[in-house]
Amino acid sequence: MSTKGERTRAEIIRKSAELMNRQGFLSAPLSAVIEATGIQKGGLYRHFDSRDALAEEALEFAVSQVRERFRQALEGQHEACGQLLAIVHAYGDNDGELPLPGGCPIMNSAIESDHAHPGLRQSAQAAMSGWHGLLVRIVDAGLRAGQIRRGTRPAEVASTLIACMEGAVMLTHLYGDLAHWRAVQRHLEHYIEHDLRPLPGAPR
Numbered sequence: 001m002s003t004k005g006e007r008t009r010a011e012i013i014r015k016s017a018e019l020m021n022r023q024g025f026l027s028a029p030l031s032a033v034i035e036a037t038g039i040q041k042g043g044l045y046r047h048f049d050s051r052d053a054l055a056e057e058a059l060e061f062a063v064s065q066v067r068e069r070f071r072q073a074l075e076g077q078h079e080a081c082g083q084l085l086a087i088v089h090a091y092g093d094n095d096g097e098l099p100l101p102g103g104c105p106i107m108n109s110a111i112e113s114d115h116a117h118p119g120l121r122q123s124a125q126a127a128m129s130g131w132h133g134l135l136v137r138i139v140d141a142g143l144r145a146g147q148i149r150r151g152t153r154p155a156e157v158a159s160t161l162i163a164c165m166e167g168a169v170m171l172t173h174l175y176g177d178l179a180h181w182r183a184v185q186r187h188l189e190h191y192i193e194h195d196l197r198p199l200p201g202a203p204r
Helices: 004-023 030-037 041-047 051-074 080-092 105-113 118-144 154-175 179-196
Strands: none
Touching: 004 030, 004 041, 004 051, 004 105, 030 041, 030 051, 041 051, 051 080, 051 105, 051 118, 080 118, 080 154, 080 179, 105 118, 105 154, 118 154, 154 179
């Protein structure tokens, strides 16, 4: 069973993640963090060595929420194209903010930390590598099982899916209009079904 201190620390991370994904993992002022968490500055520094350390843990928590959404979407999916479609739908198949309030934490932190904060940039890179790697593994396994069209390049598929999804999220948040996400989702559905799925009768 977790201690009171551990529960307090976890709650600080959760509330900070919600705030920072909207206001910036680096730029959200400490006063806003204090207000959001209800913990004074001294209390925060009892749990975290620095504000940067809190930002990195908040990012990891936000990323873990997206990762958990993927995990749940993939449950019961045993075919490669079905898995790819499940990830696309899990990322933004709702009427709320995509994929979390404030947008994608990986994209937000990558843009914010670019050449400005090596620690946060490294965390964002690791998170993106994990997502890219997941897609590569799905496509690679699908190739070996004859579920993905021969000649498909797994890394290129992963990069294409991520670029399309992240671009759609950016446009959706910029304009406050889900039409951008829905257009890209339809495009990716067609891409997966018609460009990645093997042609009928094609050798496996």
